[in-house]
Amino acid sequence: xxxxxxISTPPAAEAALVERLRTRDQSAMTEFYDRYSAALYGVINxxxxxxxxxxxxxxEALVKIWHSMASYDNSKGRLFTxxxxxxxxxxxxxxxxRQHRVGSRTQGLDDSLAAQRQAAPDTFRPEHxxxxxxxxxxxxxxxxxIDLLYFGGFTQSEAAEELNLPLGTVKTRAxxxxxxxxxxxx
Amino acid sequence: xxxxxxxxESGRLEQYVLGDLDPAGQAxxxxxxxxxxxxxxxxxxxxxxxxxxxxxxxxxPPAGMRDRVLSRVLAEIGSAENAxxxxxxxxxxxxxxxxxxxxxxxxxxxxxxxxAAPAASSRSGWAIAASVALLLSLAxxxxxxxxxxxxxxxxxxxxxxxxxFAQTTQVMERRLNSTQEQLHVLRSPQEYKMVALAxxxxxxxxxxxxxxxxxxxxxxxxxxxxPALPAGKQYQLWAxxxxxxxxxxxxxxxxxxxxxxQQMKDIASAQAFAMTVEPTGGSAGPTLDTMTVIGNM
Numbered sequence: 001x002x003x004x005x006x007i008s009t010p011p012a013a014e015a016a017l018v019e020r021l022r023t024r025d026q027s028a029m030t031e032f033y034d035r036y037s038a039a040l041y042g043v044i045n046x047x048x049x050x051x052x053x054x055x056x057x058x059x060e061a062l063v064k065i066w067h068s069m070a071s072y073d074n075s076k077g078r079l080f081t082x083x084x085x086x087x088x089x090x091x092x093x094x095x096x097x098r099q100h101r102v103g104s105r106t107q108g109l110d111d112s113l114a115a116q117r118q119a120a121p122d123t124f125r126p127e128h129x130x131x132x133x134x135x136x137x138x139x140x141x142x143x144x145x146i147d148l149l150y151f152g153g154f155t156q157s158e159a160a161e162e163l164n165l166p167l168g169t170v171k172t173r174a175x176x177x178x179x180x181x182x183x184x185x186x
Numbered sequence: 187x188x189x190x191x192x193x194x195e196s197g198r199l200e201q202y203v204l205g206d207l208d209p210a211g212q213a214x215x216x217x218x219x220x221x222x223x224x225x226x227x228x229x230x231x232x233x234x235x236x237x238x239x240x241x242x243x244x245x246x247p248p249a250g251m252r253d254r255v256l257s258r259v260l261a262e263i264g265s266a267e268n269a270x271x272x273x274x275x276x277x278x279x280x281x282x283x284x285x286x287x288x289x290x291x292x293x294x295x296x297x298x299x300x301x302a303a304p305a306a307s308s309r310s311g312w313a314i315a316a317s318v319a320l321l322l323s324l325a326x327x328x329x330x331x332x333x334x335x336x337x338x339x340x341x342x343x344x345x346x347x348x349x350x351f352a353q354t355t356q357v358m359e360r361r362l363n364s365t366q367e368q369l370h371v372l373r374s375p376q377e378y379k380m381v382a383l384a385x386x387x388x389x390x391x392x393x394x395x396x397x398x399x400x401x402x403x404x405x406x407x408x409x410x411x412x413p414a415l416p417a418g419k420q421y422q423l424w425a426x427x428x429x430x431x432x433x434x435x436x437x438x439x440x441x442x443x444x445x446x447x448q449q450m451k452d453i454a455s456a457q458a459f460a461m462t463v464e465p466t467g468g469s470a471g472p473t474l475d476t477m478t479v480i481g482n483m
Contacts, residue, residue, distance in 0.1 A: 030256060039243075042240075046243050059258055078233070088240075133242075156204075177235070178231070178235035
């Protein structure tokens with residue numbers, strides 16, 4: 001695993017990579033892959049829950065990132081934020097189209113509840129301290145909300161309905177959780 | 187002046203970072219962030235937080251994936267690079283004839299009109315066929331759309347009823363567990379000793395019994411008859427160990443009414459049990475003159 005977190009990569013190093021990608025330097029793509037693939041693949045895999053499909057989505061994401069590089073605006077956020085959003089959106093599109101195809105949205109209930117229950121063993125990787133540290137910082141209720149919103153592609157109101165909570169509670173939990181997480185990199 | 191603090195609290199920023207806003211909503215958030223540094227900072231923090239969360243889930247991709255994915259990606263972006271100039275070139279002549287055609291349509295030369303006539307009639311035949319096909323396709327689309335709408339509303343209804351069913355099942359499961367537990371207590375005379383609690387002279391009709399497992403230290407209480415309580419009071423069970431009272435917990439309303447068996451606090455050792463009336467929530471020590479029932483093991 002990278003020892004310097006991507007989200008806190010020095011902006012200068014990021015800018016250099018962005019510049020090379022913009023000038024259509026294909027070797028920059030290889031470097032990009034080596035730096036970002038684990039993080040992007042992790043998010044995608046967590047959403048689509050299927051290795052083969054995750055690989056397809058990662059490939060799609062890389063191609064899309066390459067072609068949309070011109071529209072990346074570093075004043076709106078970090079490169080990592082931008083690329084992870086592209087990957088996440090593609091992954092969520094994938095599960096939505098899958099749900100449409102077989103109508104597996106019926107599994108909404110088991111899916112989310114079962115995913116909550118299995119979350120720990122499923123994602124536990126001893127070499128990775130980040131997740132454990134995070135688990136200890138967030139209460140399960142906050143994690144549950146963030147997981148639904150981030151990995152489940154739920155809107156805040158959908159999450160409120162799914163968890164049977166007032167919308168305000170979902171908003172507060174999401175906000176508190178994100179603030180706690182942000183403090184981890186200071 | 188608009189209140190940025192209120193905007194920060196509104197939940198829009200979270201929606202923005204989670205990709206839950208349409209382009210208009212995104213633009214709105216961005217304009218707030220541009221006007222108020224506080225909003226910008228808040229937004230950056232939320233984004234960083236989410237980044238931490240995303241990155242915490244990093245997984246090294248399976249072996250062999252690097253070569254597969256990179257070679258496919260490089261092939262795709264390489265061929266797109268080569269195709270782009272070709273595409274722009276082939277686009278140019280396509281764009282060029284358009285004005286020429288407009289000129290000739292608005293300013294037709296007689297010779298051309300003559301030559302175009304038979305072609306036009308065969309073209310109108312095609313146009314009719316195309317229109318019919320389009321109408322048919324519209325009709326089929328409308329039909330499919332309404333079926334699809336119906337299917338998705340059916341699906342929502344099915345999901346709702348599934349959710350309700352799951353909730354009911356959970357409640358039933360919980361009840362079943364507690365009933366089975368009670369049955370086990372009642373059916374294990376070796377494990378659970380029955381201690382009959384008889385009414386004190388002040389309350390001769392009061393009766394209850396305690397099931398006590400000396401091995402597991404568990405205490406269950408079953409009420410047959412207890413006097414009604416004044417407001418603000420609750421029955422509390424005490425275990426007497428070598429003459430010293432030990433709190434065994436207060437009785438829930440339905441336990442006091444005799445509707446169900448209640449598991450009380452675990453008791454390490456006891457020779458007798460007694461019940462008193464205490465202020466709601468229980469007391470640290472028994473109020474002896476309110477003692478209602480008592481029984482020795």
